[in-house]
Amino acid sequence: MAVLEIRDLHVSVETDQGTKPILRGVDLTINKGETHAIMGPNGSGKSTLAYTIAGHPKYTVDSGSITLDGQDVLAMSVDERARAGLFLAMQYPVEIPGVTVTNFLRTAKTAIDGEAPPIRHWIKDVKSSMKNLRMDSTFAERNVNEGFSGGEKKRHEILQLELLKPTFAVLDETDSGLDVDALKIVSEGVNRAKENTNLGVLLITHYTRILRYIRPDFVHVFVNGRIAEQGGPELADRLENEGYDRFLTDEATV
Amino acid sequence: MTISAPETTTTKLENTGALGYKKHTDGGWGLVPIQTRSERFASTDVTDFPAVTGREAAWKLTPVDRVSDLIDGQLDGTEYNFTVTEAPGVSVEWVNRSDARIGTAGKPEDRAAANAWSQVEKALSITISGEESGTVRIERANLGSAPRAAHTVIEAKPLSRGLIILHNTGKARLTENVEIIVGDAANITVVTVQQWDDDAVHLASHFSKVGRDAKIKHVVVTLGGSVVRINPSTHLVGTGADVDALGLYFADAGQHLEQQVYVDHDAPHTRSRVNYKGALQGTGARTVWIGDVLIRQSATGTDSYEQNRNLVLTDGTRADSIPNLEIETGDIAGAGHASATGRFDDEQLFYLQARGIREDEARRLVVRGFLTDIVQQIGDPELQEKLQDAIEQELTRTRLSTDGS
Numbered sequence A: 001m002a003v004l005e006i007r008d009l010h011v012s013v014e015t016d017q018g019t020k021p022i023l024r025g026v027d028l029t030i031n032k033g034e035t036h037a038i039m040g041p042n043g044s045g046k047s048t049l050a051y052t053i054a055g056h057p058k059y060t061v062d063s064g065s066i067t068l069d070g071q072d073v074l075a076m077s078v079d080e081r082a083r084a085g086l087f088l089a090m091q092y093p094v095e096i097p098g099v100t101v102t103n104f105l106r107t108a109k110t111a112i113d114g115e116a117p118p119i120r121h122w123i124k125d126v127k128s129s130m131k132n133l134r135m136d137s138t139f140a141e142r143n144v145n146e147g148f149s150g151g152e153k154k155r156h157e158i159l160q161l162e163l164l165k166p167t168f169a170v171l172d173e174t175d176s177g178l179d180v181d182a183l184k185i186v187s188e189g190v191n192r193a194k195e196n197t198n199l200g201v202l203l204i205t206h207y208t209r210i211l212r213y214i215r216p217d218f219v220h221v222f223v224n225g226r227i228a229e230q231g232g233p234e235l236a237d238r239l240e241n242e243g244y245d246r247f248l249t250d251e252a253t254v
Numbered sequence B: 001m002t003i004s005a006p007e008t009t010t011t012k013l014e015n016t017g018a019l020g021y022k023k024h025t026d027g028g029w030g031l032v033p034i035q036t037r038s039e040r041f042a043s044t045d046v047t048d049f050p051a052v053t054g055r056e057a058a059w060k061l062t063p064v065d066r067v068s069d070l071i072d073g074q075l076d077g078t079e080y081n082f083t084v085t086e087a088p089g090v091s092v093e094w095v096n097r098s099d100a101r102i103g104t105a106g107k108p109e110d111r112a113a114a115n116a117w118s119q120v121e122k123a124l125s126i127t128i129s130g131e132e133s134g135t136v137r138i139e140r141a142n143l144g145s146a147p148r149a150a151h152t153v154i155e156a157k158p159l160s161r162g163l164i165i166l167h168n169t170g171k172a173r174l175t176e177n178v179e180i181i182v183g184d185a186a187n188i189t190v191v192t193v194q195q196w197d198d199d200a201v202h203l204a205s206h207f208s209k210v211g212r213d214a215k216i217k218h219v220v221v222t223l224g225g226s227v228v229r230i231n232p233s234t235h236l237v238g239t240g241a242d243v244d245a246l247g248l249y250f251a252d253a254g255q256h257l258e259q260q261v262y263v264d265h266d267a268p269h270t271r272s273r274v275n276y277k278g279a280l281q282g283t284g285a286r287t288v289w290i291g292d293v294l295i296r297q298s299a300t301g302t303d304s305y306e307q308n309r310n311l312v313l314t315d316g317t318r319a320d321s322i323p324n325l326e327i328e329t330g331d332i333a334g335a336g337h338a339s340a341t342g343r344f345d346d347e348q349l350f351y352l353q354a355r356g357i358r359e360d361e362a363r364r365l366v367v368r369g370f371l372t373d374i375v376q377q378i379g380d381p382e383l384q385e386k387l388q389d390a391i392e393q394e395l396t397r398t399r400l401s402t403d404g405s
Helices: A046-054 A078-084 A101-113 A119-132 A137-141 A150-164 A180-197 A233-242 A245-253 B068-072 B111-119 B346-353 B359-375 B381-404
Strands: A003-015 A018-031 A035-039 A059-068 A086-089 A096-100 A168-172 A200-205 A218-223 A226-231 B083-085 B090-096 B122-128 B134-140 B147-156 B161-170 B173-182 B187-196 B201-210 B215-224 B227-236 B242-251 B256-265 B271-280 B286-295 B302-312 B318-327 B332-342
Touching: A003 A046, A018 A046, A018 A059, A018 A200, A018 A226, A035 A046, A035 A233, A046 A059, A046 A078, A046 A086, A046 A168, A046 A200, A078 A086, A078 A101, A078 B346, A086 A150, A096 A101, A096 B346, A096 B359, A101 A119, A101 A137, A101 A150, A101 B359, A119 A137, A119 A150, A119 A180, A150 A180, A168 A180, A180 A200, A218 A233, A218 A245, A226 A233, B068 B111, B068 B173, B090 B134, B111 B147, B111 B173, B111 B201, B122 B134, B122 B161, B147 B161, B147 B187, B173 B187, B173 B215, B187 B201, B187 B227, B187 B381, B201 B215, B201 B242, B215 B227, B215 B256, B215 B359, B215 B381, B227 B242, B242 B256, B242 B286, B242 B359, B242 B381, B256 B271, B256 B302, B271 B286, B271 B318, B271 B359, B286 B302, B286 B332, B302 B318, B302 B359, B318 B332, B346 B359, B359 B381
Parallel strands: A035 A200, A035 A218, A086 A168, A168 A200, B122 B147, B134 B161, B147 B173, B161 B187, B173 B201, B187 B215, B201 B227, B215 B242, B227 B256, B242 B271, B256 B286, B271 B302, B286 B318, B302 B332
Antiparallel strands: A003 A018, A003 A059, A218 A226, B083 B134, B090 B122
16 A cells, blocks of 8 residues: 655745745655645645655755655655656646657656557557547647646646556646636546546645545645644535634734 | 046047937947948958958857868869759759859858858859749768868749758868849748768858748758858848748857858848757857847838747857847837847756656757757758757767766
């Protein structure tokens, strides 16, 4: 049983004003097949957690650990983490001019699997995944994220999730900027990946809306760089009614 | 540190403008540099040019000591060997230097071009008369290592179409002029590819004269050679004349690759797009791009844009990128320029690595992506594939060099 464990994680970032601590002791255990929602107000450190798991060089881990089945994730390079089975669906995927989606997907799949996918099989997989995500077939010949709308970028992220078949996926505000139809399509993709590969999901979101479509097993409320409260799906419902004010007030009185 | 006040000089009446401003003195050297690109001295006679010092506008970024034999020396101006794959509607032949077309597209603006002009004995003539586009490939592979002059005249008759590929490989010490006369409503592409041996030296001036409603796509691809300097200038003389000037270069350690691109808008409703892209890797890799665009008073309604982008792959390289835009009329549709020289975008690298792609492979993917849009515009699948392969070869060298460091 694969497990992603985060222990007492402290992370800081360099800013013009000096070193700024963002994560202040995060503990989290995600088993394969589980879906954990991380919710919290802006600036609470949700995205920092996502990028730290993926290994973005901007963030410095001051202490704590991240392990995947006991292996030290923090010792791995960005690409090694991806090959070990971690995936980050990004909030703002960058454009890569001159690299087509087709070429990019094949290169990534080859890197993850350690060998080129059998060509006929692969083309079929790509086509059917794109169809499921209601992506036009001309999409494959466009350059990665170049001129994509917000919704297209997110669908493209989920397309990769379905094709690369990671063990754990971190979805960083995948719901932001999506209308209801696009949100449903993207959520269906995540649910398919959960069903097909027993994916473990860390779903980072500001809003409860996506949780109507992707049912979380656990909900963690993130405030000021650590988990302030956790519970089951009912916690999300409470947040929907009450918002984050309760936590922010707590924080102010501390 | 003390800052001394600039020396004051008595302001004479003729130096004072309408509002009382003092005329700019250019540092008071008593020497006013040429202000307008079109006023640069030009001559077909090498003796009209003073000895090159390396400080001239045309030479200041070029390693003149590595090309002095081409600037000053004796040159072989006879016919040379080439192979040609001909197409219907295109004829290729040697002509005498007395041919009426020679000198009609432009004149040398530097001593090396004038030296070639003065010593060349025969010119290679490529005449396009067909209205259906054909592809002509001219391969020059045996120019040898003795200093040589060459002259090429490409004439596209009115309404004609064609794609001309000048493909250069092997050894060379060559200075040459290429004249391109694009007749009214003709539409041609001229591609010059430099894949010379590592020790080759090549200086070229291309002069295009583009007629009414005519269009030229001019592409310069330089991958191989020690010093390669290709200066394409395009004179848009007919109403509605149009140029796409494209370039791609990849400089390795010790290579100097230079291009001075000049577009002269001299008629109404002319259009130009200049887009040069380069990659640099290895100690001493050097590229120079100077892009001059002149929009004359006669060129109302002109639409112009030029850009140069450089991608730096390793330490120890230098890319010069100098866009110049001169506009002499207020009535234009658009004019802009852009220049950027940068390392890899770390966010692009992160995105690709986050998908399991190793850093070196990610870099290659991005460089390939960076350069490929120029290759894709050539319009000849066979050449495009060859160039993609050649870029792959260059990129393999990057991986080796980063592994080694």
